[in-house]
Amino acid sequence: MSDDKMTVTVNGQQVSLHRGMKVKHALIACDQSLYDAAEAGDLAVRDAGGFNVGLEGSLRDGAKIYTGKPDE
Numbered sequence: 001m002s003d004d005k006m007t008v009t010v011n012g013q014q015v016s017l018h019r020g021m022k023v024k025h026a027l028i029a030c031d032q033s034l035y036d037a038a039e040a041g042d043l044a045v046r047d048a049g050g051f052n053v054g055l056e057g058s059l060r061d062g063a064k065i066y067t068g069k070p071d072e
Contacts, residue, residue, distance in 0.1 A: 006061035010034070023065060024055040034067055044070040 006019050010030035017025055027035040037043035045053050048064040
């Protein structure tokens with residue numbers, strides 16, 4: 001993979017993004033409906049450690065993010 005690309009895993013599915021792209025871009029690349037639901041607050045995005053991450057959050061090559069129900 002070239003230096004201007006990175007691979008991120010969203011819910012177990014790998015997506016290729018340009019370096020510098022954010023969490024929202026990874027969701028859109030995986031499935032637009034994931035981004036729409038997260039934007040509406042119906043879906044939470046978490047990192048591999050289970051911590052919530054924002055849609056504007058930074059990503060690094062090899063990052064893994066997951067979506068799920070927001071904490072009540």
